[in-house]
Amino acid sequence: MTHTQLTQLVQALLDAPQSNPKVKEFAQSWIDAEGTPKQEELTKQLVSVAEQNIALIDETIGFAGSELATQILGAEGAANLLQHAKDIKAQGAEFCDCQACVAAKNIIDLKAEIE
Template sequence: MTHTRLTQLVQALLDAPTVQALLDAPTSNETVKEFAQSWINAEGTPKQEELTKQLVSVAEQNIALIDETIGFAGSELATQILGAESAANLLQHAKDIKAEGAKFCDCDACVAAKNIIDLKAEIE
């Protein structure tokens, strides 16, 4: 599947963030950002198909389960990185969305990853 087709499919089916969102999201790690940039840069090249096959795996490896988010938000590391108030806000938010049935973090990077994972059958 070409990048153009995948982008069209995502926009048509989900009207939701995809690979560009992985690149743009402040919460994406550097490995994900590098992969996303490579995927975008590969448009129209032979490398395109190879990277597209890896896309779902990258998304699956980098989406945070809601319990992982809760664990991080309640940690000393989160307090050090985010500050006490932001960590507490993240923790409460994560608990709230879990209570509503969320299985995954709802940051921009995780939402984009989830949208890609939801297209697994069409991508592979």
């Protein structure tokens, strides 16, 4: 994996609207540390950050069916998310497929090359 490819993965975490603030802060710190020893240290933490912040599909289904999801997404948005999550689970998905989770999964899949 090239540094450019790794940068693209981290940028995807930062750009994903669904990434939580801690992930966005981590990703921005990684990008800001370009070419420094600090970036090397942050790279060692990257897979762990991704693993801690990816949602299993059952977690997504649980959230989508909750009152909190209705408050955040509205009734229709929550219902749509719930149906989508159930549909992709039926197709074999293990994880949520939002941009943030896809970015995290891409990092996790390359764990051996990153660490």
